[in-house]
Amino acid sequence: MTGLRDILERHVSSGSLPGAVGLVARGDRVEVEAVGSADAEGTAPMVRDSIFRFASLTKPVTAAAVMMLVEEGRLALTDAVAPWLPEVASPVVVRTPASPVDDVVPADRLITVSDLLTFRAGYGFPSDFSLPAVGLLFSELKQGPPQPQQVAAPDAWMKALSRIPLLYQPGEAWLYNTCSDILGVLIARVTGQSLPEFLAERIFEPLGMADTGFAVPAGDLGRFTTLYRGGDGGLEPVDAPHGQWSSVPAFPSGAGGLVGTADDWYAFARMLLAEGALDGDRGRLLSAGSVRMMTTDWLTPAQRAGAELFLEGQGWGFGGSVDVTQSDPWNVPGRYGWVGGTGTAAHVTPATGAVSVLLTQLEMTGPTPPAMTREFWTYAAGA
Template structure:
């Protein structure tokens, strides 16, 4: 076992795989935070503990929590059909087989529900085979790939495009990745009567003290914003600069991957989950303990988990994040909840031990498989 978190992070920075990174591991009352390297490839600014990152799919648990807030208020129910708020999905059709052409369809056997969206089993999303015709439309029509916030159309137009794409599976039949979190974001806005950025700011970020979390970075804070890169043949290639796509609020605030945040901010969200919905300092609750339990409990069948192996690696799924059910590796503690982001981020909680682990980097993942750094980080966080 490495002696410190810095020992885990520094070799990847020193070796040139990453410009920098911020790691946080909290066990009980002890919080270890390390910032190593630089905020950009050129080394113009050091990485600091409150550097701002594009957190990509770490957005998903936040969105799921927001949906559960509306469920608790009675604006939504888990078994509600989504059609009253999302009329574009009132009469979905399904391809005859996953490999069928997109015009070979059948009517859905039942409506899509709120629970289908939360559990990622609405019929939209990514399976193991990205080459399927219906999946290709998610990329070409909806830009369901690496975050490109300024290139996505406004929610109403996006939903109209979505309604023209057939489901890959019947509602409730299969776990599919990503798209349902974007649909949840539209659902939150329509059911609450607020824009998604406004709802999250008022109802989650402000109560939890998450000042650096949102869908864009204010001009005054761009100095703390990190560059975003991918690994190319010649080394790290710039994908998005500080003054790039996150410097203004996008037309489509992505519930699947649009947020920026800091280690301290996401840690505040994690503490709320560990406290079963309570806000630090006895300042009320965002969620009930039952809602947090639902979010962090596996709702997939063994068959659905096996079909999602490419993404889930044998684990289950709650609302907005994976739930460990099989101890394949030292870090797979039953009940461990969280997820990874395609921009090089990872965040998990272990309710049984009160542990939080959070890794923020700015290099795009090469695919669904977590890189070596994440596995080394998880091993350290697990004390293995």
């Protein structure tokens, strides 16, 4: 029978990636395998606590932080975000998604907290990246593959956002990524703390996520993996341990800025499975109701269909996808989580108590998860 180590070693030995860490938990049984090397040169072995760029595995963490503020009464899901984000207080929308960026109409209503959590605010990536308004997300906001040191500080970033029209009316369509970055700015402005400070104090420290943050301390760079891009010429280095995550960036991305380990994300996953409770008798991070809202699909069938390139028929909760059908061996209704463009994936399945975390350092070539990820999911589902 094929085991977790067999799956990881097969792909590493093929030369398609230097190494990987996989974690699969089913109840109290936790299986962890680390194979290969932290870089293509083989200078350091991959270990259980190797540090990876989480990329979009950041999104569920950002959503949890917002829900903490909702529980404290500092925000409400139905609140317009304009009081904290005046840059989007008078949004305009391109007349059609393909219209020029100066052919706009007023938004029907203001953007709410719920719009941002469900990725239906009107900002973000559709299936067609060539649309004029989408081009501005790349050129003005530096959306796309994480590049933390290249992005402007939050106030300047929000000023740039204010000049970009919405692609759809608020609430109309699901669009990828940008809403999580806006939520990161919202958290900072509501709390008066930077996003790194708030997440460290309120989530990482209580959960024991000791290696998670927006930069890797100098003393831990020896455990930080090198990021690669695949191609016909083999593996091409994209970011080294001493590169873009060696210092805290001006713009800490709530969409894709975090680094961490498999065990760190597993600690976050255990909190979700426990419906917000911390390990032992240490209270709660979130209420059970907040966790259920995070892990519930909020999209209409038409919105799911319009997001097929990214979601492949899945729904979307707050900060992560939610499986709504059993269309594949690994597709378990209620499974919540997401994938990261740096080669990461993490999910929890409340109905079965399962957790799966896969960390590699090979960039995805597009929104579709690679074969290794799907094989890992099938194993994690016990199929």
